[in-house]
Amino acid sequence: GAGVSQTPSNKVTEKGKYVELRCDPISGHTALYWYRQSLGQGPEFLIYFQGTGAADDSGLPNDRFFAVRPEGSVSTLKIQRTERGDSAVYLCASSSTPGAGYTFGSGTRLTVV
Amino acid sequence: DAKTTQPPSMDCAEGRAANLPCNHSTISGNEYVYWYRQIHSQGPQYIIHGLKNNETNEMASLIITEDRKSSTLILPHATLRDTAVYYCIVRPAQGGSEKLVFGKGTKLTVNP
Numbered sequence: 001g002a003g004v005s006q007t008p009s010n011k012v013t014e015k016g017k018y019v020e021l022r023c024d025p026i027s028g029h030t031a032l033y034w035y036r037q038s039l040g041q042g043p044e045f046l047i048y049f050q051g052t053g054a055a056d057d058s059g060l061p062n063d064r065f066f067a068v069r070p071e072g073s074v075s076t077l078k079i080q081r082t083e084r085g086d087s088a089v090y091l092c093a094s095s096s097t098p099g100a101g102y103t104f105g106s107g108t109r110l111t112v113v
Numbered sequence: 114d115a116k117t118t119q120p121p122s123m124d125c126a127e128g129r130a131a132n133l134p135c136n137h138s139t140i141s142g143n144e145y146v147y148w149y150r151q152i153h154s155q156g157p158q159y160i161i162h163g164l165k166n167n168e169t170n171e172m173a174s175l176i177i178t179e180d181r182k183s184s185t186l187i188l189p190h191a192t193l194r195d196t197a198v199y200y201c202i203v204r205p206a207q208g209g210s211e212k213l214v215f216g217k218g219t220k221l222t223v224n225p
Binding site: 004031033035040041042043044048050055056058059091093104106107 | 155157
């Protein structure tokens with residue numbers, strides 16, 4: 001596709017439930033990044049994939065968060081036992097090579113009630 | 114933590130140049146300066162990046178001081194659509210962490 005696609009655009013879930021957020025990067029982009037953004041703050045790094053492998057997952061806040069990219073294209077961010085503090089906009093970005101500018105998607109707004 | 118300092122907000126008149134400053138006094142020799150912007154309810158958008166020399170593209174110009182401790186992003190003829198939060202980020206081009214560390218940025222408001 002022409003850009004980075006994230007689905008769903010909005011997700012409301014109950015505290016304690018499991019959610020999956022999907023990212024379709026630009027075709028051919030080997031690098032994929034997940035960020036989350038709380039109101040009034042800049043995006044906060046979560047995890048970076050180079051191909052299928054997670055090259056840097058230092059930003060994942062705890063073991064309730066997990067991400068996969070099994071075929072080196074689409075990625076899924078998985079959050080178990082959601083908490084109200086997980087409410088944020090989750091952003092995905094991709095780039096063709098390290099050091100190149102990222103292209104971000106429009107994000108998934110997650111609300112945990 | 115973000116390695117840059119930016120003013121929290123700025124105003125600019127439509128049609129005038131917007132000059133957004135950024136301090137990065139602890140920048141290392143292999144770190145580039147990147148600029149992104151985020152329009153309300155959208156993901157951040159890449160604008161420009163540079164190492165030492167000034168850079169220009171269709172969106173903006175980037176002026177980096179000789180000692181590399183600060184830079185200025187210039188939007189030569191600001192329009193209402195340039196109202197956004199602008200983020201200045203330093204990051205190694207390669208060989209280091211690939212992540213971008215965002216601060217709070219500068220909220221630029223372009224007024225008619």
